[in-house]
Amino acid sequence: MVFRSPGGAGPSYAGRVSRSPALRRTLRVLGGAALGALTWPADVALALVAVGTARRPAPVRPVAALVGAHRRRTSRLLAWADDGAPLTSSRAAGYLAERVAGGLLGLIVLALLAYGLFAAVAGLASWLFDVRFTVEAPVRSAPPGVTTASMLTLVPLGAVLLYLDLMGLYGVGVLDRAAAARWLAPSRNERLAAQVESLTVSRAELLAALDAERGRIERDLHDGVQQRAVAVGLLVDRARRAGGGALLEQAAREVALLVDDLRAVAWRVRPTTLDTHGLEPVLRQLTERAAVPTTLAWHCAERLPGGVETTVYYVVAEALTNVAKHAGARSAWVEVRASDVVHVTVGDDGVGGAQTRPGHGLAGLAGRVAAAGGTLSVDSPAGGPTRIGVTLPCA
Numbered sequence: 232m233v234f235r236s237p238g239g240a241g242p243s244y245a246g247r248v249s250r251s252p253a254l255r256r257t258l259r260v261l262g263g264a265a266l267g268a269l270t271w272p273a274d275v276a277l278a279l280v281a282v283g284t285a286r287r288p289a290p291v292r293p294v295a296a297l298v299g300a301h302r303r304r305t306s307r308l309l310a311w312a313d314d315g316a317p318l319t320s321s322r323a324a325g326y327l328a329e330r331v332a333g334g335l336l337g338l339i340v341l342a343l344l345a346y347g348l349f350a351a352v353a354g355l356a357s358w359l360f361d362v363r364f365t366v367e368a369p370v371r372s373a374p375p376g377v378t379t380a381s382m383l384t385l386v387p388l389g390a391v392l393l394y395l396d397l398m399g400l401y402g403v404g405v406l407d408r409a410a411a412a413r414w415l416a417p418s419r420n421e422r423l424a425a426q427v428e429s430l431t432v433s434r435a436e437l438l439a440a441l442d443a444e445r446g447r448i449e450r451d452l453h454d455g456v457q458q459r460a461v462a463v464g465l466l467v468d469r470a471r472r473a474g475g476g477a478l479l480e481q482a483a484r485e486v487a488l489l490v491d492d493l494r495a496v497a498w499r500v501r502p503t504t505l506d507t508h509g510l511e512p513v514l515r516q517l518t519e520r521a522a523v524p525t526t527l528a529w530h531c532a533e534r535l536p537g538g539v540e541t542t543v544y545y546v547v548a549e550a551l552t553n554v555a556k557h558a559g560a561r562s563a564w565v566e567v568r569a570s571d572v573v574h575v576t577v578g579d580d581g582v583g584g585a586q587t588r589p590g591h592g593l594a595g596l597a598g599r600v601a602a603a604g605g606t607l608s609v610d611s612p613a614g615g616p617t618r619i620g621v622t623l624p625c626a
Contacts, residue, residue, distance in 0.1 A: 256310065257401065259307075259308045259309070259310075260308065260309055260310070260401055260404040260405075261397065261400050261401060261404065262308055263304055263305065263307075263308025263309045263404055263407070264309075264337055264400050264401065264403040264404035264407060265337070265341060265400065266304055266308070267301070267304060267305075267330070267333070267334060267337055267403070267404075267407050268334050268336075268337025268338045268340070268341050268403065269338075269341075270297070270300075270301075270334065271331070271334030271335060271337070271338050273297060274297070274327055274330045274331050274334050275331055275334075277293055277294050277297050277327060278324070278327035278328050278330070278331050280293065280294055281294045281320065281323045281324040281327050281328075282324045282328065284320055284324075285320045285321050285324040286320065287320045288319065288320065289318070289319065289320060290318060290319070290320045290323040290324075294320075294323050294327070295318060295323065297327070298318060298323050298326060298327065298415070299318075301326070301330065301411070302411065302415060305407060305408055305411045305415075308404075309404050309407060309408040309411075310408070311408045311411050311412060313411075313415070314416055314417050314422075315417075316415060316416055316417035316418075316421060318415070322414050322415065325413075325414045326410060326411070326413075326414035326415060329410040329413070329414065330407075330410060333403060333406050333407050333410060336403055336406070337400070337403040337407075340396060340399045340400045340403060341400070343396055343399075344393075344396045344397075344400065347389065347392055347393060347396060350389075351389055354382070354385060355382075358378075358379070358381075358382050459485055459488055459489040459492060460489060462485050463482055463485045463486055463489060466479075466481055466482035466485060467479075467482050470482060505540060505541065505544060506537075509534045509535075509540065510531075510534070510535055510540040510543060510544060510567075511529050511531070513544060514527055514529070514543075514544070514547055514565065514567070515527055515529075517544075517547060517548060517551065518551070518565060521551045521554075521555065521563065522551075522554075522555035523551070523554050523555055523558070523560050523561070523562065523563045523579065524561070524562050524563070525551060525554075525562070525563040525564060525565060526562075526563075526564045526565070527564075527565045527566075527567075528564065528565070528566040528567070529567055530566070530567065530568040530569070531567060531568070531569040531573075532569070533569075535569060535573060535625065536625070538603065539573055539603070539623050539624075539625060542599060542600065542603045542605070542623060543567065543573065543575050543621070543623070545596075545599060546575055546577070546596055546599070546600065546607075546619075546621050547565055547575065547577060549595070549596050550577040550596070550619050551563065551565075551577070553585070553593070554577075554579045554581065554617075557581075557585070558579045558581025558582060558585075558615075558617060559581045559582045560579035560580050560581030560582075560615075560617075561580055561581075562579065562580055563577070563578065563579040563580075564576075564577075564578050564579075565577050569625055570625070571625060572622055572623060572624055572625050573605075573621075573622070573623040573624075573625050574620070574621070574622055575620070575621040575622075575623070576618065576619070576620050576621075577618075577619045578616060578617060578618045578619070579615070579616060579617050580615060580616045581615050581616065581617055582613075582614065582615050583611045583612050583613050583614050583615035583616060583617050584611055584612075584613050585609055585611035585617050585619075586609070586611070593607075593609060593619070596619075596621075600621055600623065603623055603624075604623070604624050605621055605622050605623035605624065606621070606622050607619070607620070607621050608620045608621075
């Protein structure tokens with residue numbers, strides 16, 4: 232029989248779903264602590280080696296191998312976030328020295344657990360089959376064995392002791408994770424150095440992207456707008472000297488084309504409708520103007536922040552430009568989703584092979600996205616299709 236709540240949902244299934252991940256995490260911690268305890272003899276031997284070679288810049292190979300195994304065990308089973316800090320001899324020595332104490336505690340807990348399980352099996356056998364376990368061999372005992380009353384007393388006591396033993400093993404796992412966090416995690420100075428390096432790379436990529444954008448605007452102005460302006464000037468000059476109305480009409484047409492080119496260049500730099508109407512109509516207009524037939528899937532309940540809208544616009548515009556120039560695609564698609572973060576995906580059915588190499592458009596996009604605090608991924612196997620994914624913080 233399944234009891235349901237007034238809303239119609241069965242609480243028993245929801246409870247199983249909610250408890251299952253916690254149970255799996257607990258079992259992983261218990262297993263990880265037990266594995267760590269079993270390596271105690273190797274920890275003792277190599278801790279002595281590590282302490283003796285602590286002045287070396289890098290640990291010897293056996294020490295590095297053992298610490299590497301502990302790092303993998305701790306990150307996979309004990310839910311420790313390994314940031315990949317470089318392993319030095321001093322770190323290895325300190326970690327293994329602390330592991331010696333934690334491993335010994337784990338061995339004691341495991342021994343108590345094994346003894347308790349043996350005592351439970353022996354008591355159950357004595358109660359069911361009237362068998363006594365001696366040092367020599369199991370023999371059938373003449374005196375009375377464990378009675379039912381004794382079993383009723385021992386079962387709750389054994390359950391409590393088993394719980395305490397498992398919690399002790401779990402505590403060993405927590406101590407093991409704390410040791411890894413103390414000795415194998417990057418220091419504050421290392422974290423700051425990594426952040427400075429990342430910011431330096433992002434700034435360089437952003438400057439390269441801005442330079443590339445300026446170069447494209449300059450080419451658009453030089454090859455389109457400037458040429459039409461020169462043509463208009465020549466036509467007006469000829470009309471002034473010849474007094475011909477046909478030339479003035481041609482000049483008027485060139486002026487109209489010049490205005491269109493100026494609007495197109497300004498729109499590519501940054502559409503004015505982005506501020507007034509938001510990102511969705513701009514992207515719809517962008518996909519309608521794309522050289523390759525493109526569809527837009529918009530899944531945002533509210534308007535995005537201004538900086539995010541600008542970054543998404545540039546990402547989609549540059550990606551669709553690359554599709555038209557290099558993909559050889561028959562169709563493309565754009566999808567925008569927003570929750571706590573913004574996910575943008577641009578795909579096409581072209582020839583693939585797109586890469587974020589320095590000096591190319593995708594490298595500039597990666598720099599722009601990184602400067603906005605996001606990430607960019609490119610999935611473009613040879614033969615296609617190509618999929619560009621961008622994740623931006625929605626703040």
